[in-house]
Amino acid sequence: MRYLVTGAAGFIGAAVAKRLAGENEVVTIDNLSTGKEENVPEGVEFIKGSVADPGLIHSLSDRKFDAIIHIAGQSSGEISFEDPVYDLQTNYQSTVLLLDLARRCGCRKFIYASTMSVYGDHNPPCCSEDTDLVPKSFYAVGKTASEHYMRIYSDQFGIACTALRLFNIYGIGQNMDNLKQGMASIYLAMALSDHKINVKGSKDRFRDFVYIDEAADAFIKALSRESGYDVFNVCTGKATTVEHIIDIIKDALPYDIDVKYTEGTPGDQFGIYGDYSKIAKELGWKPEIDFETGMRRMIAWAEKR
């Protein structure tokens, strides 16, 4: 099979491309803004460029893809406030251009890395796919709009479109240099480099953490969908607090860590976790790695870097 996987120099994109490379032809586009070329798995054709560049995407029109898996994008809510126009271009324009590429080159499947951020804050904080969408950052608005685009492309042009609402993905391979994206990786990176953690916001905030290998598996399982538009949570159903993450890090590292709490970032959600029964039932996906196990694995990897 032939796949276009965008963002394969990044954490999630690389993991998905790696699963597909070998027995398939895999092409990736990445602008290396936060990703690194060395992350692109072996055997994957690498095109350096922006997924929001109309000329580049148009130039792929005579290629044939069995599926487009769109993972590239600006993925920090915080940065979306600093540069909303850049966010809009990478996160919306890219989806429109790639959906249009799918239509033009006869590709019948489109899978998209959406986010739990589309939900915003809810009480109770456990979200299922039919929870109202109240996005709190521009980043999350862009993901919401991209989901609408997919629904429309599916209705109008018959492309099987799947949005995966990723909760917090963490694990080996995560970018330890980007301090604006990825809660567990940010705290761990600070602890390793400075023996200090500066937490932006409350220690009682909580998230639902999914180990990278299992997140990649959700993309592979979504390839089985043949028609229509649908959306699935990729989550574990378990809430992990900021405090608990920090306790694991402190416990695993052989020195003292100084923890300081400062003001939160705009548009940050307080607490959220998800219901994964839909993806379990319809795609046979189930999380098995508990957070402490995964986090200790990641810490051991990060210490050796």
Added chain:
Amino acid sequence: MRYLVTGAAGFIGAAVAKRLAGENEVVTIDNLSTGKEENVPEGVEFIKGSVADPGLIHSLSDRKFDAIIHIAGQSSGEISFEDPVYDLQTNYQSTVLLLDLARRCGCRKFIYASTMSVYGDHNPPCCSEDTDLVPKSFYAVGKTASEHYMRIYSDQFGIACTALRLFNIYGIGQNMDNLKQGMASIYLAMALSDHKINVKGSKDRFRDFVYIDEAADAFIKALSRESGYDVFNVCTGKATTVEHIIDIIKDALPYDIDVKYTEGTPGDQFGIYGDYSKIAKELGWKPEIDFETGMRRMIAWAEKR
């Protein structure tokens, strides 16, 4: 007072700017893509340019505005399918840039021309502000995203943001040369120029028609809002079918009109009308001109052009 009204060379923008000009300082930006410079009301400062141009919007940072009324935009669902990237830039990027301008220049009020298209198709077809949003065109997705932006800007930066979900606005001054936007004006323009009406879609489709002067009045009333984000339907609560519009046109014109029905356009809603009780209660706005009266007024104007 000092106002920035975008799109005052267009139908609705001109009507709103006219209401404000005279006793206030009014500035407008319009790229004249569908608007005409002669529509800009007397006494209004005209800046020719795109509301999606970051350089232009940034250049206004040292101006002072008491309110920004954002009406400019690509307003055809049909064109949004032909050029989704252009649509995205005019309809999303402009809102982000102008909200950011409001924040930087200390403007406390932002009013936005949203659309009934954000609702999509519903059964029953009468929509109130809490009806689910299932946009069917890229144009409508952009308007939905812009509403989210306003909610976030209001929450984060304390700007009073008001989205007016305009139903079908019609009347004297409507662009009779644009055959891709404005149901009543399209049919009337075809009838006047060729004695023929080519209807794209079913005669049983229906819309809720609001006379231009009353729509402009809704913007003026929205200026009274001092805080928070809110959204209001601007509608009459009455459904008018395509067939009824055509009957009025046929009855008013002194020659035979040949009517032909062809395939609909992508993302076209079948039928919708709205509940205006929220805007009546909270802003004291009420529609009074019935469709036949308004349409005959418009036909008399259009015949003399």
